[in-house]
Amino acid sequence: MTGALTEHQEQARTQFRAFTDRHIAPHADTWHRAQRTPPAVIRLLAEEGLLGMHVPREYGGGGCDAVTLGLLAGELGRACSSVRSLLTVHSMVAHTVARWAGREVKERWLPRLASGERIAALAVSEPGTGSDAAGVSTRIDRDGDDFIVSGHKKWITYGDSADVFLLVGRSAEGPTALLVERDTPGLSTELIEDMIGIRASMTAHVRLDGCRIPGSHLLARAGLGVSHAVGAALDLGRYTVGWGCVGILDAALEACVDYACRREQFGSLIKDHQLVRRMISDMYTDARAARLLCLEAGRLRDARDPHAPAATSTAKYFAAAAAGRAAADAVQLHGANGCSSDYPVQRLLGDSRVMEIIEGSAQLHQVGLAEYAFQQRPCRSER
Ligand SMILES: Cc1cc2nc3c(=O)[nH]c(=O)nc-3n(C[C@H](O)[C@H](O)[C@H](O)COP(=O)(O)OP(=O)(O)OC[C@H]3O[C@@H](n4cnc5c(N)ncnc54)[C@H](O)[C@@H]3O)c2cc1C
CATH class of the missing domain: 1.10.540.10 (Acyl-CoA dehydrogenase/oxidase, N-terminal domain)
Structure with missing residues (x-):
């Protein structure tokens, strides 16, 4: 450590x-x-x-x-x-x-x-709504003290088994967050199979057809309320996904060190081929750097530092890309064995692909981090 x-x-x-x-x-x-x-x-x-x-x-x-x-x-x-x-x-x-x-x-x-x-599961994405979460179309209508919810959520992690959903839909005022219980009449789920990664996470469609939700289940109203509440949830999600990527890096490195010390080609262990060593050194460096960025984000979160969200985005962006590089190299280093399901690196490769899409795609982090960099270091002409 x-x-x-x-x-x-x-x-x-x-x-x-x-x-x-x-x-x-x-x-x-x-x-x-x-x-x-x-x-x-x-x-x-x-x-x-x-x-x-x-x-x-x-x-x-x-x-x-x-x-x-x-x-x-x-x-x-x-x-x-x-x-x-x-x-x-x-x-x-x-x-x-x-x-x-x-x-x-x-x-x-x-x-x-x-x-x-x-x-619990988080139900924001829809067939037509991903990165731009404010564009949700699931309808939330008032009916006396209750809400009536109809719509289709997609890609909901553990959606097939969750007992309760934090759902973001659209009321007359705009995006609104509610807590929706699984046994609500009109709610159904359907497992999505054959994903490229996190295949055991029981990702599902969640369909809502005239679901009656008590008014007390309102988590955040349209406007600043929902952007703070959902923003805070996504920020925490990014943080744990960043750390999850540190875990993928560790797993890739361990698998590769182990394999390189056992596999022989051209009369020597592959660990003694310099180009194999380069893959190990890159994985090691990426793992260290990702861990340190995640630790920094964690410390800033604990200190309630206003720069914690930017540090979290930096950590997640870097760690997800690094996990992708490490998993691809890990498959390469294992050769044909890496392409089979006999070794865990094939799973790591699929999982790492997902990490650059969920909790803010790589591109959304790039856009946000560039904005942050410009705020921190204004252009000379503006100083
Ligand atoms: C395995 C898995 C589990 C998931 N679990 C959940 C879950 O539990 N709950 C949930 O609500 N959702 C979940 N999602 C959905 C996830 O949040 C979305 O996939 C993610 O927000 C990206 O949206 P999208 O897939 O619709 O891609 P899009 O938003 O359609 O983006 C497509 C491409 O365009 C790029 N792009 C979009 N906008 C911009 C921009 N402004 N600038 C530059 N590039 C841009 C993206 O980076 C991407 O490369 C999950 C997805 C997967 C794959």
Whole structure:
């Protein structure tokens, strides 16, 4: 590690590593092939308190700091990106409920989300709406004290098994966020199979046909309310995805070091071929750099520094691109074996592709970070 963690954070990381090495990593390829996360695994994560680590203690969560949450996402990402994505979406929703929901919804849902007894998913994207989340077309109409919701959400991670959804739709005033329970009449889900990556994350269509949602389930009204609430959720999602990419980098590096020390060609181990060493050195450097950027983002988040969102975007953007480079090199270094499902690097390659699309595509981070850079260092003519 870096030596820059507190003793408590270092202990937590050691525990996360022991847990994922025992219960997650050995099964990740099987779940990837089956395109399912077994319910028993979700129960185990819940029993260990891992799904509610970031939920405030007053609601039964672990109340952990951002760095510790990141370390957990990193270890889960090293073991299985699908399971890491469960932590991501569940934490995003729990975080939003903790900060923005009314008392009744908080008291009903936060203890269940903290314990992991119930699983949450984030339902923003639609067939016609992705990066531009403000363009959602799912309709939210007032009917007395209630809302009536109709529309189609797509690509919803763990949408096929989640108990509750943070849904963003469009009311007469504009984009609006509600909490929608799975057993609401009119709500149905359908699994999306054969994705390129995070294949065990039970990504789904969520269809809503005249769903009646109590007015108390309003999380954020149109305008600044929804942009703050959903913006904060996406910011947290980016943070855990960045750390998940650190995990992919670690997994790629470990797999490659192991393979290069065993595979012989041209009378020597491939680890002794200089061009193979170059791939290892790039992976190592990328892994270190991504980890340090994620750690910086975590520390700024814990300090409530106003630059934390930009640091989070930087970390996610870099780590996702680095994970993509490392996974591609990892397949290359494994040769034909890397193209087969006998080795985990094939899974890492598919998972890494997804990382540059979710929680802000690479291009959206580029656009936002360039804007931030211009703000921080104004053009000379404007100084
Ligand atoms: C595996 C997986 C899981 C997902 N899970 C969830 C989930 O749980 N909940 C949820 O709500 N959504 C989820 N999504 C959807 C995800 O949020 C979107 O895929 C993402 O926001 C990008 O939107 P899009 O796919 O529609 O691409 P588009 O927005 O259509 O973008 C297409 C291309 O255009 C580029 N582009 C778009 N706008 C700009 C711009 N202004 N400047 C430059 N380039 C631009 C993009 O970078 C991209 O390369 C998931 C997606 C995947 C693949």
